[in-house]
Amino acid sequence: MLHTPEVNLVFAWAWVLAGFLSGLVMGLFFNREDWLGGYTSLKRRLYRLAHISFFGLGAINLMYYFTARHVLGHSPLQPFAAWGFVLGGLTMPLACLIMARWTRAKMLFAVPVLSLVLSGALTIWELIKI
Ligand code: HEM
Helix, strand or coil: CCCHHHHHHHHCCCCCCCHHHHHHHCCCCCCCCCHHCCCCCCCHHHHHHHHHHHHHHHHHHHHHHHHHHHCCCCCCCHHHHHHHHHHHHHHHHHHHHHHCCCHHHHHHHHHHHHHHHHHHHHHHHHHHHH
């Protein structure tokens, strides 16, 4: 069983790989002008957002790993921030894909947004306590 913050490091690299693979899939179709309704269609934008969010949230988990490992001390709050970054990373591309299918599912973005905002705030709180 992985512990924090190592879980963030593994997650970060898994999400970089997921970003490459999602890019590969999009690369098979992106030259078609009308793919998913065209470049500016909501569906296509949400697919792109999912692709980019793999890299962005992978990078944030990597940043958190180094911050937790080398800067922060042990604290009972730390696992909440660590798992919150993982939850945000998991649910952001998921929300993109679900909303690409069901436009009305927009409120699903509340899950990644809230967990990322809380984890970011917790990390800052832990840093200024040092
Ligand atoms: C194996 C590596 C990658 C592949 C095969 C790939 C593939 C693609 C494809 C096909 C698109 C166009 C999607 C469309 O037409 O709707 C795209 C868009 C994009 N990719 Fe990737 N990508 C890769 C890596 C990356 C990396 C490393 C980043 C950044 C860290 C990145 C960021 C973006 C961004 C920001 C867009 C949107 C560009 C725009 O809206 O003009 N991609 N990618």
